[in-house]
Each structure stands twice: as C-alpha cells, then as structure tokens.
Amino acid sequence: MTTLILTPNLLLIRKLESVFILKDEEKKAINDLPISTLSLTADQDIVRVGDQPSRCFLIVEGFTCAYKLTGDGKRQILALYVPGDIPDLQSLHLTSLDISLASISPCRLGFIKHEDMHRLCKTYPRLASAFWRETLVQASITREWLLNIGQRDSYTRIAHLFCELLLRLKVVGLADNQKFKMPITQVELADATGITVVHMNRTLQALRTDGLVINSKTHISVPDWQKLIEAGEFDPFYLHLLKEPAS
Amino acid sequence: MTTLILTPNLLLIRKLESVFILKDEEKKAINDLPISTLSLTADQDIVRVGDQPSRCFLIVEGFTCAYKLTGDGKRQILALYVPGDIPDLQSLHLTSLDISLASISPCRLGFIKHEDMHRLCKTYPRLASAFWRETLVQASITREWLLNIGQRDSYTRIAHLFCELLLRLKVVGLADNQKFKMPITQVELADATGITVVHMNRTLQALRTDGLVINSKTHISVPDWQKLIEAGEFDPFYLHLLKEPAS
DNA sequence: CGGCCCCTTGATTCTGATCAATCAGAGTGG
C-alpha cells in the first residue's frame, strides 16, 4: 500500500465513489469545489454543541471524533471519523450542532462553505442524494455502535470496533490487511466503547494475549483478521459499502 | 387534549411542520401524495434486516421500533417511533435495510411508494431537504441514546427515555403534561435501554417510589415533569424542535 | 532532570446480570 498524496477534492471523490457511482461531470464539479485546508494539533475542539457553522469540513488527514458530555462530565465518543469523512455534514440541514467535534490526532481539514455545498446539491441532485446517503451511512454506524454498547460485552465490543476501523480505513487506502495507523489513546477507546480506562487496558491485554489485536501508541495491527471478525461478531453489512475494498 | 382524527397526509404535514416551515403549495403536494394504509397487530415485523423495500411507511397510529440482534440473540432496540414518524425513510437512499422494524402495539401504517417520494423531492427540493432533515433528527436521537446507554446509570437512563417520549408525543398531540398512552412492556423498555428485564422492573419501582414515573400496561404518567427532567438529565435540544410544543 | 501524559497493576466495591420461582391478569374452551 502506497500512501497517495491526494488533494482534498480527489479524496472526496474517492470517498463518494466507495458508496455511489459518480458521473464524469459530477466528478468535475466536485473537483472544482473550493476547499480551504487547515492543520491542527491533537485534542482540539473543531466545533462545539450549539454552534451554527456556515461551513462543513472534510478530514484530509488524521482522525477526529464526535462526543457529548453528561451532566456530571462523563464523555461518550459517539463516532470516530477518518480521512474522507465529513463529520458535520448534518449541519447543512440542522442549523445547530447537537454534538461537539474534536481532533484526536494532528489533522488536516478541508473546509467547504455551506453555500457551495448547497449550490452543488442544487446543480447536481444526484450529488445531493450521495451526500444524503453519506449521512445515512453515518447514522447506520451509530446504530451499530448502539447495539455494540447496549448488548455486547467489552471484549467483543472492542474487537468489533477494531474490525470497523480497519475496514473503513481500507476503503480510503489507509490500511492493509494487517496494520493501520491509529494514534488513539486508551482513554479515547474507553470513551468510545462506554467502559472505563482501567477495564479497557485489561481487555486490550486479553485481546493481545489471544493474538487478535496488538496496539501501540500510534498503530493497531491485526494478526488474524478472521479470528478478529469472529470475536467481534463483525458483519460489514451496516457500512453499506458498494463492494469490499481490495486487500 | 382532544384526539384528532387525522388523515395520514395531514399527520405528515403536521409532523414536518414541527421541524420545518412549509409553503402552501408544498402542503398541497403532500396532501395529494398517495398513501395506502394497513393495520397490524402488536409484535409484527414490518421489514427485516436485508430487505430492499420499494416503499416507506408513516406511522399513523400506534408504536413501532427498530432493532438488531447480536450473534447470540440479544436484542437491542435502536429507536422507538411514534405517530408521524417515518421509520424507514433511509430506505429512499440506502437500498438494503440495516435494521428490522416491528410494531410494539397494534398499529395503523401509511405506505408511500419510493417513486412517489422521489418525484415529490424532485419537484419540491425544499421537501427533499425537510425529509433529509428528518433523517438527521433521527440520527441525533440515536446519538443521544448512545450517550444515554454508554454513560448514564439505569435510573437516569430510564428517566431520560421517558422524558424524550413525552416530548415527542406532545409534538404530535398525543400527550399532555401528565400522561400518555404507551403500551410497551418492560422487556421492550429493557431492550431499548440495554439493561435486563429484572433490573428494569426494579428501577421502575424506584422511579415510582420517587414519584417520577408511574407506568401501567398501557399508559405512562409523569406526576412531576420538572423532577423527571432533572433525574434524566434531559435537555430537548437534540430533538431539534422548532419550538417547545404547547402544553 | 523533572514533569506530564499515558499505560499498567492490585485490591475492593457495586451496579446490574443471572438463575429460579411465583404471581396477576386477560383470553379461551368446556
């Protein structure tokens, strides 16, 4: 796997094509979309609950998450986003954000003005459908997380999460079958799966012992994909991919 | 509160107006939408994971839920739907369903063909946005459930769920400040909140003792709305309502 | 070198799960 240097626009095209078939003129329109990039360090809020953004952003590089806090300050990470994702696409139609979005690693983001998106959607209604579809896939992932957190024990839950991440990163060419870059702390993994750090640490050790997942500060590797799939009860159906990404 | 006899079309208009301002011609277009109704008993699957429906349905009367099962047969209820909701609106753009939908009480459903929806959306792009928005609000609710299940203890969790239901039912005129009809079993409540029936039963007793919620087989009543809101850490922001429904 | 962040470990506690009955009400058939 070679790391491609993609423009934000090409990345967006590639992403949409993973769930949708684009016409040439549509690709061209996306390619002409003004996208201004910005880099930021890890652990920065990008937007917060209640904000009313006038633009949305595409992740070009790095990882971000959506989160909410309870009254007593406990954090639930509601989604993890990888390059190619547009985490606040919903802000196109819901003026106020109901979540906060933050970087979990150093990131490069590409900002797209709402007005440009609206114009694009108006001119190319199929693209509007594609973006709508994107938000629906995000919702489907959230539902799977709900099943995961509501019904599966921590071991299965974590295995499932890693399966999802590997597959989603493969789609955008950022993972092979064995390994991917994912600089995420155990605190963040814990907040994403609804367990405590201590328990996350112990369960990760169990997964490591069983040869399913080996994680370092920056990378996660999966020695046995089949075994991990079984351990995580993973069925990629809910990701609504057009096809399995090439290995 | 009087129980209004609404046609499915009028119900749909009313629902969209709770989150969106409709023009007269748009109301008329919705009013002309062909909707065929069907009644069914409780605990019937309406559509199942993997189905590829060619129509979607509006709940006219009764309650339905979305659910998924884990490998070992545990059920997570992912959403509860009330009259006015279109639970499988996502099927307009995602050909295969990633969830199953079932009635949890006797229901009357209004089916709308995808082709009619697509035509409506094409002719009235603002309605497309309104429906898109609907799916985004559903997603927002799912995220709140994720926070609820991931971070809050069972007592708070259940209180929160009842707050949400009361408010959503008020929007469609099916609840006053004190009481609403909700024929839902403790098993279903347990599956919706990710706890066991036994524990649900005990926690409901605690809520009852504290004077927050009194539930019977068919109704739920809320003696003290303010206290329930506090107990459930409830903030209706995530429902993205245009305004609080009138009491 | 010291501080900081994150990972790791041990001991203990507790929320909620599991197992196992029993009970109450609604509907059914004789």
Add this chain to the structure above:
DNA sequence: CCACTCTGATTGATCAGAATCAAGGGGCCG
C-alpha cells in the same frame, strides 16, 4: 362460570463484569 394457559410483572438469592480507588511505571519533552 370456572379451570387452564399464556404472557408479562414481580421477588429473592446469588454471581460476575466492570467501576472505583489507589499507586506505580515508562517514555517523551521542555
């Protein structure tokens, strides 16, 4: 009308997965 059955609610006893509390440890950076 009453025994029978079924589903859903309730209760008690016990167990376990995960939380909590508390303390090190290791690598990185200024």
